Amino acid sequence: MRSALKTLFAINPGNSFKAYIETSVSLLKDFSKQGLFTHGSVLHAHLIKMGISSENYIAIKLLIMYLNSRKSAETDQILKEFNGFNLVVHNCLIAANVDWGNLDGARQLFDEMPHKNEVSWTALISGLLKHGRVEEAMWYFERTPFQNVFISTAGISGLVKNGLTFEAIKVFLKMLQSGVMPNDITFTSVVRACAEFGDIGLGMSVLGLIVKVGFEHNLSVSNSLITFSIRFGEIDLARRIFNQMENRDVVSWTAILDMYVEMGDLREARRVFDEMPERNEVSWSAMIARYSQSGHAEEAVKLFHHMVQDGFRPNTSCFSSTISALASLEALQSGKNIHGHVAKIGIERDVFVGSSLIDLYCKCGKTEDGHVVFDSILEKNVVCWNSMVSGYSLNGQLEEAKELFDQIPKKNNISWNSMIAGYLENEQSDKVFEVFNEMLLSGETPSESTFSSVLCACASIASVQKGKNLHGKVIKLGIQYDTFVDTALTDMYAKCGDIESSKRVFNRMPTKNEISWTAMIQGLAENGFAEESLTLFEEMEKTSSVAPNELIFLAVLFACSHCGLVDKGLWYFNSMEKVYGVRPMNRHYTCVADMLSRSGRLLEAEKFITTMPYQPEINAWAALLSGCKTHTNERIAERTARKLSELSEKKSGGYVMMSNIYASAGRWIDVLSTRKLMKEKGVKKSGGCSWVEVRNHLHLFYSQDETHSESADIYGILELLKSEMLIL
DNA sequence: ACGCTTTTTC
Numbered sequence: 001m002r003s004a005l006k007t008l009f010a011i012n013p014g015n016s017f018k019a020y021i022e023t024s025v026s027l028l029k030d031f032s033k034q035g036l037f038t039h040g041s042v043l044h045a046h047l048i049k050m051g052i053s054s055e056n057y058i059a060i061k062l063l064i065m066y067l068n069s070r071k072s073a074e075t076d077q078i079l080k081e082f083n084g085f086n087l088v089v090h091n092c093l094i095a096a097n098v099d100w101g102n103l104d105g106a107r108q109l110f111d112e113m114p115h116k117n118e119v120s121w122t123a124l125i126s127g128l129l130k131h132g133r134v135e136e137a138m139w140y141f142e143r144t145p146f147q148n149v150f151i152s153t154a155g156i157s158g159l160v161k162n163g164l165t166f167e168a169i170k171v172f173l174k175m176l177q178s179g180v181m182p183n184d185i186t187f188t189s190v191v192r193a194c195a196e197f198g199d200i201g202l203g204m205s206v207l208g209l210i211v212k213v214g215f216e217h218n219l220s221v222s223n224s225l226i227t228f229s230i231r232f233g234e235i236d237l238a239r240r241i242f243n244q245m246e247n248r249d250v251v252s253w254t255a256i257l258d259m260y261v262e263m264g265d266l267r268e269a270r271r272v273f274d275e276m277p278e279r280n281e282v283s284w285s286a287m288i289a290r291y292s293q294s295g296h297a298e299e300a301v302k303l304f305h306h307m308v309q310d311g312f313r314p315n316t317s318c319f320s321s322t323i324s325a326l327a328s329l330e331a332l333q334s335g336k337n338i339h340g341h342v343a344k345i346g347i348e349r350d351v352f353v354g355s356s357l358i359d360l361y362c363k364c365g366k367t368e369d370g371h372v373v374f375d376s377i378l379e380k381n382v383v384c385w386n387s388m389v390s391g392y393s394l395n396g397q398l399e400e401a402k403e404l405f406d407q408i409p410k411k412n413n414i415s416w417n418s419m420i421a422g423y424l425e426n427e428q429s430d431k432v433f434e435v436f437n438e439m440l441l442s443g444e445t446p447s448e449s450t451f452s453s454v455l456c457a458c459a460s461i462a463s464v465q466k467g468k469n470l471h472g473k474v475i476k477l478g479i480q481y482d483t484f485v486d487t488a489l490t491d492m493y494a495k496c497g498d499i500e501s502s503k504r505v506f507n508r509m510p511t512k513n514e515i516s517w518t519a520m521i522q523g524l525a526e527n528g529f530a531e532e533s534l535t536l537f538e539e540m541e542k543t544s545s546v547a548p549n550e551l552i553f554l555a556v557l558f559a560c561s562h563c564g565l566v567d568k569g570l571w572y573f574n575s576m577e578k579v580y581g582v583r584p585m586n587r588h589y590t591c592v593a594d595m596l597s598r599s600g601r602l603l604e605a606e607k608f609i610t611t612m613p614y615q616p617e618i619n620a621w622a623a624l625l626s627g628c629k630t631h632t633n634e635r636i637a638e639r640t641a642r643k644l645s646e647l648s649e650k651k652s653g654g655y656v657m658m659s660n661i662y663a664s665a666g667r668w669i670d671v672l673s674t675r676k677l678m679k680e681k682g683v684k685k686s687g688g689c690s691w692v693e694v695r696n697h698l699h700l701f702y703s704q705d706e707t708h709s710e711s712a713d714i715y716g717i718l719e720l721l722k723s724e725m726l727i728l
Numbered sequence: 729a730c731g732c733t734t735t736t737t738c
Contacts, residue, residue, distance in 0.1 A: 091729085118729080120729095121729095122729045122730070123729060126729075126730065149730080150729055150730055151729090151730085152730090153729095153730040153731080154729075154730050155730090156730085157730060157731065158730090183730080183731095184731075184732095185730050185731040185732090186730080186731085187731090188730095188731040188732055189730080189731060189732095191732090192731085192732080220731055220732045221731090221732085222732090223731090223732040223733070224731075224732050224733095225732095226732090226733095227732075227733080249732090249733090250733075251732050251733040252732090252733080253733085254732095254733040254734070255732080255733055257733085258733075258734085280733090280734095281734080282733050282734045283733075283734080285733095285734040285735065286733065286734045286735095288734085288735090289734060289735060290734090292735095315734080316734095316735060317734045317735030317736095318734085319735080320735045320736050321734080321735055321736085323736085324735085324736065324737095350735095350736095351736070352735050352736045353735085353736080354736080355735095355736035355737060356735085356736050356737090357736095358736090358737085359736075359737070381736090382737085383736050384736080384737080385737085386736090386737040386738075387736070387737045388737090389737085389738095390737060390738065391737090393738095412737095413738080414737055414738045415737085415738085416738090418737070418738050419738095420738085421738060422738095447738090449738055453738085
């Protein structure tokens with residue numbers, strides 16, 4: 001650019017005045033586009049010296065440049081040189097105001113114009129549509145006296161941008177009927193409309209038209225057709241279009257890269273990326289984003305650094321994807337570094353960057369810092385709000401989350417899901433249902449994710465009635481074949497003890513993931529179907545590619561423990577790490593301790609607990625003590641009880657069991673002394689609790705202290721029933 | 729003047 005300027009300065013304009021102006025104009029255009037305003041003002045000064053700065057073409061380009069750089073003094077200076085606003089100046093001002101988001105200003109300028117041409121109309125209509133002001137845009141669209149390809153295309157693409165794909169297609173058909181010839185850009189927009197409308201047949205007939213009119217070898221039309229094919233899973237078609245292209249640009253390559261990601265083949269995508277003839281910030285950001293979204297956060301961050309090393313300047317997308325990756329890695333320090341960087345280049349307040357920064361700080365437990373970012377975003381969209389709400393939820397700050405949630409101007413599905421998930425994570429099931437009902441009343445349709453959370457809440461309070469009600473809603477919405485929903489249903493029915501329904505849902509699932517298998521194996525084991533649970537585990541190993549995880553092993557050990565298959569259990573336990581590469585956790589050791597104790601192998605259990613690599617859980621000792629009770633072994637019981645009293649100064653389980661052991665052995669004095677010890681140490685026996693659900697209301701019954709408000713009536717009815725049973 | 733590829737939250 002600098003050399004271009006030098007060459008220009010060396011030319012004597014007297015020789016070819018027209019060429020000189022043309023060169024100046026194209027230079028100004030480039031400077032303006034690339035933001036090289038210093039170059040621009042140097043050229044401006046030179047043009048003044050040459051006495052041609054007021055040439056119409058040059059003055060317009062100078063105006064555009066100063067408008068783009070928001071230099072108001074210089075802009076005013078140029079405007080003064082025009083004698084009153086002419087049509088072209090007006091159009092420039094409208095375009096600039098649209099760029100600045102000042103749509104009211106643009107409209108006012110437009111309305112005040114004495115003469116408007118098609119450029120004025122197109123600029124205003126597309127500007128309004130770009131900023132989501134569809135109704136106003138359509139008002140002008142219906143009243144324009146001009147009928148040409150630009151205005152129609154502006155209307156079509158704008159409608160597509162606003163999600164009104166059907167309206168866009170209608171405008172396209174009307175355009176064809178009135179004899180206006182579509183151009184490449186029209187087709188690009190219409191193909192996108194077909195993809196988003198979800199009608200492959202419509203898209204295919206548009207493709208026919210494209211071929212008929214001869215646009216099938218156009219670059220951007222082919223690019224949009226690739227995207228269209230991928231969206232409908234037509235991989236072969238996408239590849240065919242790509243292969244038949246005469247020239248491919250970075251967009252075509254990025255689209256085909258995305259195809260492999262869509263197919264779940266990240267490796268092939270990376271191969272395409274590495275072999276692309278040309279890359280731009282978008283290709284980089286596509287690859288970074290895809291790594292980040294598929295859970296390869298480290299790789300995403302690595303690629304970001306690689307990109308910077310290669311001399312590319314990351315754009316907003318790269319930054320937001322990278323920050324999001326850092327958030328999932330909880331890499332606060334690296335995140336802060338990037339935060340500093342985005343602040344320096346002035347995109348800190350961008351909604352994408354801002355939302356991921358909020359997420360970063362909240363995932364690292366710094367909700368206050370997240371809130372500072374949140375407050376700094378001037379034009380918050382719903383994603384910013386959602387990030388902040390889920391950030392608070394994540395950190396257990398439910399009051400803050402709810403307060404913010406209630407203030408969201410336009411909630412979307414994810415807003416509701418964040419709030420519901422927040423209450424679920426913090427075990428406030430009642431609030432889960434409360435917000436869910438609120439959601440239904442607001443008219444928002446629950447999604448797969450919503451059901452997965454609410455069903456999980458049903459499972460946690462074992463409310464089969466609520467669960468069945470939800471199951472009905474799921475079927476009504478037609479989302480009963482979703483893996484997440486079905487897994488939640490399987491788990492809910494199992495946790496509620498309705499193992500038959502649980503199995504029915506599980507068996508008809510089209511695809512099962514790791515969590516689905518875990519839910520069913522665990523469900524069977526915990527409902528007393530130990531053999532079936534083990535059979536299912538073996539079936540999983542044989543028929544699916546799912547590798548057993550910690551939780552599945554826990555269920556397997558639990559099952560072995562409950563059907564007395566001690567040796568099988570021990571075999572699984574020993575092969576966990578050796579064969580499957582799953583390191584047993586403390587809970588697995590506890591489970592084995594329980595298994596040995598239950599079967600009466602008390603000495604073995606005791607040895608197992610004392611030699612395990614973790615600090616034994618209280619439950620491990622409690623299990624042994626319980627085993628001592630069933631198999632009446634007072635000596636080990638006393639040793640164990642001592643251990644327990646050391647470990648569980650505050651937890652009452654050990655003492656309760658110990659007193660029960662003494663009781664079963666008839667040593668009442670010891671029972672009394674243990675109870676006394678408990679009282680002295682301030683240990684309270686945690687009461688048992690059971691419940692029934694009657695007409696959507698939960699009735700709780702405690703073994704002590706609290707009594708049901710209608711306790712007297714309930715016992716009355718119970719007596720009545722008892723007497724009737726005796727009569728029969 | 730109108731377009732294609734990428735970005736944030738559950």
